[in-house]
Amino acid sequence: MKLFEVSWEVCNKVGGIYTVLSTKAKYIKKFFGKDYFLIGPFLKDTIEFRRKKLPEWLENINDKLSKRGIKINYGIWNIEGFPQVILLDFYEFFNNEKNFWKYKFWEWFKVDSLYSDYTFDEPFLWSISVGLLLEEIDRVFNETKILHAHEWLSGGTILYVKKMGLNYKTIFTTHGTVLGRTISSNNIDFFKIMDKIDPNQEAYKYWVHFKHQLEKETVRVSDIFTTVSDVIAKECEFLFNRRPDKIIYNGINIKNKDILGSYYLARKWIREFIYWYFYPYYYFDLENTIFIYTIGRYEFYNKGYDLIIDLLEFLNKNIDFNIVFFFFVPAGTVSINKKVIRNYEKYLDIKEEIYNNFPDIIGDLLIKIKYKKKQTNVLCNVIKEIHNLCSEDLPSIVTHELLDKKDFILKKLDEKGLDNNPNNKVKVVYVPVYLGQDIIFNLEPERLLPGFDIGIFLSRYEPFGYTGLEALSLGIPIILSNKTGFYKAIYNIHGEKIRKVILEFNIDDIENSKEKAMEFINKYYDMDLEERFKLKAECINLAESFYWENISKEYISIYQDILK
Secondary structure, eight states: OOEEEEOTTTTOOOSHHHHHHHHHHHHHHHHHGGGEEEEEEOOTTOOSEEEOOOOHHHHHHHHHHHTTTOEEEEEEESSTTOOEEEEEEOHHHHHHHHHHHHHHHHHHHOOOOTTOOHHHHHHHHHHHHHHHHHHHHHHHOOSOEEEEEETGGGHHHHHHHHHTTOSEEEEEEESSOHHHHHHHHTTOOHHHHGGGSOHHHHHHHTTOHHHHHHHHHHHHHOSEEEESOHHHHHHHHHHHSOOOSEEOOOOBOOOOOOHHHHHHHHHHHHHHHHHHHTTTTOOOOGGGEEEEEEEOOSOTTTTTHHHHHHHHHHHHHHOSSEEEEEEEOOOOEEEEOHHHHHHHHHHHHHHHHHHHTHHHHHHHHHHHHHHOOOOOHHHHHHHHHHHHHOOSSOOOSBSEEESOTTOHHHHHHHHTTOSOOTTOSEEEEEEOSOTTSSSSSOSOHHHHGGGOSEEEEOOSSBSSOHHHHHHHHTTOOEEEETTBHHHHHHHHHHGGGGGGTEEEEOTTSHHHHHHHHHHHHHHHHHSOHHHHHHHHHHHHHHHGGGBHHHHHHHHHHHHHHHTO
8 A cells, every 4th residue: 555645845854744754754754664655846945855766666766757847856854754755847848738737637626826926836736746656656556545625735646636637645734725815815804795795706706716716626526535624624615525534623732841841942042032132222130031932924903913913012001011023934034134134243253252261250259249340351341342233223023134124014013012122021022933944043943942931823714723722732822813723623622621731812812812811921920930830730730632653553544444
């Protein structure tokens, strides 16, 4: 039994599907062994791929496909379990055959992509190249195989396999619909209007008809159709006239249960960040400060970043302690902010000077304090460097120079007066890069986030919502939108028990939700460290319900049943 799992996010960190694939792969591999293959695109910035020699059977296929501009890259994905992957370099094929395949899918499936853009064309041609690969594989291995494709971006693969009558049983998993995501991104409550619209007309209205039609056809022809939450199941039933055959929640791996150690290591990094990022401009007491964050893709309205900023404005006017709020939201960047990198490098110089001359500095301080003598050059140099670090300016809101000079997050923060003024109780740091892939923010999320006190996730459209689950798994209490699939999933499992560590933020009652959020944050602030650690332990206990070790068995059950 061979399984080919296909996604645009194999070795390609874009969003939640990457997390799904990279965290469950070791359990699927454990069952399938060498018969499990992940297939994705070969992109220039692919860094998690370790190339290996092509097996002989794949080398023969590569010889055939390369004549059409498709090159096979075979190797290992450097994640837990180290699954084997096939990444296709398809751009020559894209240039040569794009119009042909757009025509064929109109002829076969009435997918109207005549005026589609690159956001459709690129993954569409990749998905066709995967179909051509699977066609050649079908000639090598006669037994019935399983094809599991994720999201509309790989829909072309299933449609091609079905059209050619290849010997594959097909499973399609959607993690969010094109139309639902698009309408919600225009600040419209999709679920309120869902049963009042004509999906096809709306798809043309928002110019996503080519994606919607491809998605709908893939749902129609797949042998098994699954999704990740009850929320999106209802959406799919309306848009595609097909109820998912199975709802399987997304899972997670909890790697580290050392709450205390993880917290203190991350907290040390955060405190040091405050020293060089804020203290050159003004002082605030870290003992009267809590650290809150959000993290996610840049979908301003879908992810509710505007709602978070409104909440921060409300908190800024009503709390009597400090909050430093971090937006970890990757966006297009040019470089690190000049002021930020200057402070960072000066701080490192001072740190190095102190480290290298620590005994002399202690001696200098002793002589100066005890005997009122003038300090030596070493201490003078350190004091001089600290003076050079200081400024009368304000700390930057954003850590990097942005490509988009009209950035929505920055604009909204400015409108709400959240400008890092020393009089503001709420300070903001907007980090538009992926954690662990930057000179300054060089810690992976699982190493940095445990140092935070609370996570806030106020999505309007979130079929599942990994960020909330990941926060709980790291021991972080959360304020969570009631619109997310994850909120409904964890409530279905645990009921009212979740209220200790999860505050429901009702998107349909914003003002009341703000008050409740402030109460939740105030209550946390008033806790001592022992009480906070008890909360962290409760967070991890709730997250354990979503272990891949258990949830992956539901996928394996589908794989076994589909071949019966």
